[in-house]
Amino acid sequence: MAWYPNATKYELQPESDSQPAIRPTQFILHSIAAPWTAKRVYEYWRDSTDLESHFGLGYAGDLGQFIGTETRADANYQANRRPDGTGAVSIETASNTSATDRWTDEQVERLIRLGAWLHHRHGIPLRICRTHNDPGYGYHRLHEEWAVGGTICPGNARVTQFREVVFPGIVAEAANPSPPEEDEMPIAKLHESNAFDVELPSGSWVGLAFRDAVIHAGPRTLIGPLYVQLTIGDAPQGTRLDGRFYATNPDGSSPSGYGDLTKWGAGTHQFLHNVDVPAGKHLRFEVCATTPDGSPVTLIHRLVTGDYVAS
Ligand SMILES: [Zn+2]
Numbered sequence: 001m002a003w004y005p006n007a008t009k010y011e012l013q014p015e016s017d018s019q020p021a022i023r024p025t026q027f028i029l030h031s032i033a034a035p036w037t038a039k040r041v042y043e044y045w046r047d048s049t050d051l052e053s054h055f056g057l058g059y060a061g062d063l064g065q066f067i068g069t070e071t072r073a074d075a076n077y078q079a080n081r082r083p084d085g086t087g088a089v090s091i092e093t094a095s096n097t098s099a100t101d102r103w104t105d106e107q108v109e110r111l112i113r114l115g116a117w118l119h120h121r122h123g124i125p126l127r128i129c130r131t132h133n134d135p136g137y138g139y140h141r142l143h144e145e146w147a148v149g150g151t152i153c154p155g156n157a158r159v160t161q162f163r164e165v166v167f168p169g170i171v172a173e174a175a176n177p178s179p180p181e182e183d184e185m186p187i188a189k190l191h192e193s194n195a196f197d198v199e200l201p202s203g204s205w206v207g208l209a210f211r212d213a214v215i216h217a218g219p220r221t222l223i224g225p226l227y228v229q230l231t232i233g234d235a236p237q238g239t240r241l242d243g244r245f246y247a248t249n250p251d252g253s254s255p256s257g258y259g260d261l262t263k264w265g266a267g268t269h270q271f272l273h274n275v276d277v278p279a280g281k282h283l284r285f286e287v288c289a290t291t292p293d294g295s296p297v298t299l300i301h302r303l304v305t306g307d308y309v310a311s
Pocket of ligand 1: 029030031140151153154
């Protein structure tokens with residue numbers, strides 16, 4: 001089993017576990033004759049047919065992988081798995097319904113990078129397949145043994161693109177890899193919780209520590225919302241809970257709040273934050289409980305979580 005690290009994994013079962021192993025020696029490109037995302041291609045394989053490709057590629061460059069590249073996928077007839085155990089890795093790409101349009105720039109770039117990875121990972125030689133079982137790169141209609149009853153796939157425009165842009169691009173990329181894509185920046189997960197009880201006096205702001213008082217030391221780019229989850233024990237009816245994310249200098253000076261978020265009553269509440277943390281700033285959180293009778297409430301659990309990139 002091999003999974004391409006730059007594809008979203010949509011594993012197709014039972015095929016992924018039940019189909020036999022292959023030694024991949026070819027990469028065959030297809031047009032699916034539908035303007036689908038990679039995820040929609042996955043759903044089609046899962047719900048509507050026993051066939052499948054290893055990969056699916058949407059117009060926007062969204063790339064999904066459905067089966068490991070060392071497992072048979074059934075998109076290329078006799079090339080799926082030959083008697084000697086070799087077989088083809090296949091990709092279905094979004095196209096118009098008659099498969100007459102060109103690959104988008106995003107698709108071309110992804111095909112080139114994936115093609116180069118297959119060369120490095122599996123040793124697929126950098127040539128266009130000269131016969132149906134010759135190791136190398138090709139497109140569906142290149143050899144009749146690859147299609148039951150013949151096919152136009154992937155369409156004339158894309159055959160031209162394959163020969164003029166995609167395959168030469170794979171050769172160049174394999175020799176001289178491009179720098180990593182921005183979306184390959186490592187995503188880190190913040191997940192800190194604290195179950196020590198904290199008494200919150202009514203009407204006073206209290207800074208909260210999770211692992212410590214600083215949630216993030218900038219620069220940090222948030223990937224999706226950051227959220228703080230607070231669980232309040234018994235609290236009188238009408239208790240108001242204000243939460244506030246705020247930025248400070250590293251020494252805690254110059255606090256600047258992002259606006260108060262108000263929740264009501266006992267139980268568990270979430271406070272969301274969506275603003276990146278600039279360099280030289282620390283992100284913190286504070287809370288203020290206000291009870292109608294002025295009694296304190298007890299914070300019994302607190303958690304902060306969210307994905308981020310350290311830049
Ligand atoms: Zn095809």
